[in-house]
Structures are given as structure tokens and as C-alpha cells.
Amino acid sequence: MIIRTWIVLVVFIVVTQVALATETGLPFGIRAYSATPAPRFQLQNMDGESIDLQTLRDNWVFVHFWASWCGPCRLEMPAIEKLSQIITYDKLPIVMVNVAEDEDTVFSFLAEVTPTLDSFMDTDGQAIEAWKPRGLPATYLVDPAGNIRYQALGGREWHQLEYTDFIKRVMRKKHE
Numbered sequence: 001m002i003i004r005t006w007i008v009l010v011v012f013i014v015v016t017q018v019a020l021a022t023e024t025g026l027p028f029g030i031r032a033y034s035a036t037p038a039p040r041f042q043l044q045n046m047d048g049e050s051i052d053l054q055t056l057r058d059n060w061v062f063v064h065f066w067a068s069w070c071g072p073c074r075l076e077m078p079a080i081e082k083l084s085q086i087i088t089y090d091k092l093p094i095v096m097v098n099v100a101e102d103e104d105t106v107f108s109f110l111a112e113v114t115p116t117l118d119s120f121m122d123t124d125g126q127a128i129e130a131w132k133p134r135g136l137p138a139t140y141l142v143d144p145a146g147n148i149r150y151q152a153l154g155g156r157e158w159h160q161l162e163y164t165d166f167i168k169r170v171m172r173k174k175h176e
Contacts, residue, residue: 025169027162029154035147038063038140039130043120046103051095051120054146060171061142062094065133066119067101068109072155073137081114082159087167095120099128099136141170 026032042052053061064080066073084094096119098106106119122128131140134153141150150170156163 025166026150027156027166029152029156030166031151031153033148033151035143035145035149038142038146038148039127041097041122041127041130043097043122043127045118045120046107053095053142056093056095056142057146058144060092060144060167062092062167063097063131063140063142064094065097065099065122065128065131065136065138067099067136068105069101070136074109074113076137076155076158077113077117079156079158079160081117083164083167084117086159086164087171092167092171097122097127100125141167 038053040053042050044050053063062083066077068074080094080096094117096117098119099122101121103121106121110117110119131138133151137153137155139152139156139158140148143149158164
């Protein structure tokens with residue numbers, strides 16, 4: 001009797017987990033957040049142009065923290081480059097934030113790996129301190145109200161259908 005109860009319990013848990021995964025439609029490695037306000041930052045790129053995350057309100061925003069010394073970051077960059085061609089900046093701003101590297105290092109890396117992406121420089125580490133990712137690369141999807149809704153830690157194949165469909169589906173949702 002005890003074994004039968006355990007089997008029923010295990011089957012119930014497995015079915016529930018599969019149903020939840022199907023219902024949420026989250027691709028591998030994506031974690032959902034409940035409306036957590038995105039920490040503000042104001043950063044400059046290598047040309048001295050600044051960005052304030054607040055100015056991107058009313059759009060979903062792809063915020064990506066990275067460093068050239070990070071192996072998974074290096075592997076992921078071409079996928080983000082391709083994502084930027086699939087979902088254009090006017091529909092999904094991609095805000096690349098380099099973590100505490102000098103301009104020469106960042107410029108050389110981006111020129112070689114992702115020629116069209118621009119990166120903003122977190123030279124003093126204040127942005128990464130405020131966002132507190134548990135590692136690099138770290139990607140966040142911020143909703144039009146300025147709330148973090150999703151996070152991915154580690155590299156993803158952002159240009160693959162599983163992720164592009166997810167992002168497009170999320171962008172159609174209205175969040176309170």
C-alpha cells in the first residue's frame with residue numbers, strides 16, 4: 001500500500017511539473033520573475049553616448065551583462081547578434097553591458113565577434129552590483145513598465161526558434 005501511494009505521488013508530481021512547463025512555455029534556462037523593478041543605470045558606450053534604462057520604458061528590453069574573458073559570453077555573442085537581426089532594436093532594444101573591462105579590450109572583441117552590436121561600459125561595476133547576477137553571462141527581459149520578468153544565467157542560443165518565439169510571445173503579453 002505504501003509503495004502504491006508513493007508511485008501515485010511520484011506520477012502526480014511528474015505530471016504536474018510537465019503541465020506547468022508546458023503552460024509557462026519557458027525555454028530551457030529561462031527563469032520567470034514576479035514583477036521586480038529593474039535597477040536603474042546610466043552608462044556610456046565607447047563613443048561617449050549614454051543610455052538610461054528609464055528612457056527605454058514602454059518597450060520590452062533585453063539587458064545582457066557580459067565580459068570578453070567569460071567563455072560562455074564569447075560563445076553566446078554571435079547568437080545575440082543574430083537575434084538582433086531577427087527582432088530589430090525598435091521592437092526589442094538590446095542593451096549590452098560590459099562588466100569592468102577597458103575600452104580597447106571591448107572594442108577588439110566586439111569588432112571580431114559581433115560587429116553590429118554596441119556595448120555600454122560598466123567601468124565602475126555599479127550596474128552589475130545593483131543587478132546582482134549570480135554569474136556571467138546574465139540576461140534579463142525587462143517589461144514596458146520597467147520590471148524584470150525573466151532571467152537567463154549562462155549562454156543561450158538566442159537566435160534559435162525556441163527563444164525567438166518565446167521572446168515574441170512575451171512581447172505580445174500585457175503585464176500589470
